[in-house]
Amino acid sequence: MSQIIKVSFTDIIGRVHNVPSLPEVVTEVVRLINDPRSSAEQVHKIMVKDQAMAAKILRMVNSVYYGLPDPVHNLEQAIVILGFKTIRSIAMSIAVINLFQQQDANFNMKSFWTHSAVMAQISRLLAAKARLPDPEVAFITGLLKDIGMLIMVQHAPDETKRMIAVAREFRYDINRAARKVLTTDHAEVGAWLCKKWELPDHLVDAVRNQFSLDQAVDPKLTSVLQFGEYLCGLKKIRFAGQCGEPKIDQAVWGHLGIDKTSLVEVLSVINDEVDNAKMLLKMVM
Template identity: 30%
Template structure:
C-alpha cells in the first residue's frame, strides 16, 4: 500500500461532508432544482442559515431592505449566490480545524475565502459562471485539512519545515509525504462525488498545465496568487506563488480588468469573512 493509499484508507477519520453541503453540490448538476424545498432544507440548519443571512445583508450586496429568510435571499440574490454562501458556511462549520501550534485555522479559512472571492471576481472578465469558480476556490485546499486530521504530527512537521527552509508548503509536503494536499483533496472529492470540474481544479491548481485545458485549475491557480498578493490571510511569512506562464497567457487579463478583479476580490472577501464567526 502506498502512502497515499494509506492516507485515503483513513478517510473514515474525517467527519462526513455536511448533508446540506452535499445537497447544494448536487443541485449544481444542472437538473431542475426545487427552490422552495432547498430553501427549507437550508433553513433547518440554523447555524448555517444565520451565517448566510449575515453575508446577504452585508454592504457587499447593497440591498435596500434587510433579508430575513433563506427563501428571500434566493429571490433577491439569486440561487447561485446563495448556494455558494451555503456551501462556504457548511464547509467552515462542518470540517475539522488544525491541531498543532503551527497551523492557524483562522488564517487557513481566511486564505480559502480569499481564493474563493478572487475566483468569483475573475468570472466577469473571463465571461464564466461565477458559482463553479467560487466553489473550486473554496475547496481547493481541503486536502490539507484532511492531512491535518489524519496525520497531525507529521503535518505540523511540514509546516515547521516550510518555515525553517523558507520554502512553499507544497514543497515541504512533497518532501515529507511524497505527494501534496492537491492529490489528497482530489481523491477526497472523488469519494464525495464532487463534480468532475471541481475534482480537476483541486488536483491541478498548483500545476494547471496538467489540468483540463480551459478548466478551473488555471483560474484557481491565478486566484490563489491574488489572495496571497493581497495578504488576505494576514500571514507574516506568506509567499506569493509563482504563476504558470501559460495560464497567465491563456487568461489574458489586461491591467484594467485585473485592477477591477483586485477591487472586487477585496470587497467580496470583506463580506465573506463574516462567515467565520
C-alpha cells in the first residue's frame, strides 16, 4: 500500500486564489475603533456607506437581544448608546457570517455557525468574569475561533471529509484528527485568515494557539477559548468533526481565576447565552 502524503498548511492556502475579504466598511470601522482619537461621528460616517449593514445593526439594537428601554431611531444614536466596541462586534458578526453562506453536503453550516455564535457569547461572558480589558475582543475571537474550518471545507474538501471521518471513527477531537490527515489544522488556517484581515495580533495568536495554551502570547484570551469550547462540549453544541470528550488544560482555571462557585454561576447562564446566540444568528443570516 502506498503511503498517504499528508497535506500541509502551505498546500491548503496555496489553493485559496481569492481570499475572502471583509467589507471595506467593516475594515475601516475596526481601524477607527482601534484609534482612541476617533469619534462617534467618524464611525457613523463610515457605517452609513453600507445601508444594508446599517439597517441590520439598527434591527439588532432594537431587538430583545439588547433589551434597551427605548427604541433607537438612527445609527449615530446606536453608536453612542452601545459604544464603539459593541458596534464593532455587531458589524463583524454580520460581515463574517454573511461571507460564508455556501452550503456543503458534507458540512452542516447551521451547526457550525450556531457553535461559533455560542462561542462568541460565552467568550464575552468569561472575559468579563476574568476581567479581561476588552470582552468584545473575546466575543470576536470566539466567533472566529474555528473560521479555518470553512477555508478547509472549501479548499481541501477531500482531506476535510477524511479528517471528520477519522474523528467520528476514533472519537478524536478535531485537532488530533486533523494531524492524522494533515500536517496542519484549522487553527493555523484560521489564524492565517485573521492575519489577512489585519485583526489584532493577540486575537490572531489566540486563534492559532487555541490547542496550545503554553505557546500563547495572551494566555488569558486563549484560556477563554479553551474554556468556552469545554462548555460547548458539555452542552453538546458542536459542529462536524468535534467528537472527542470535552477536556481542558488545567492551567486555564488559574489564568481565568475560575473556581467551583464561579463555574456553577457560568453554567447557570449558559442556556441564556445559547438562546442569545440563536437570536443573533436569526437576525444576522
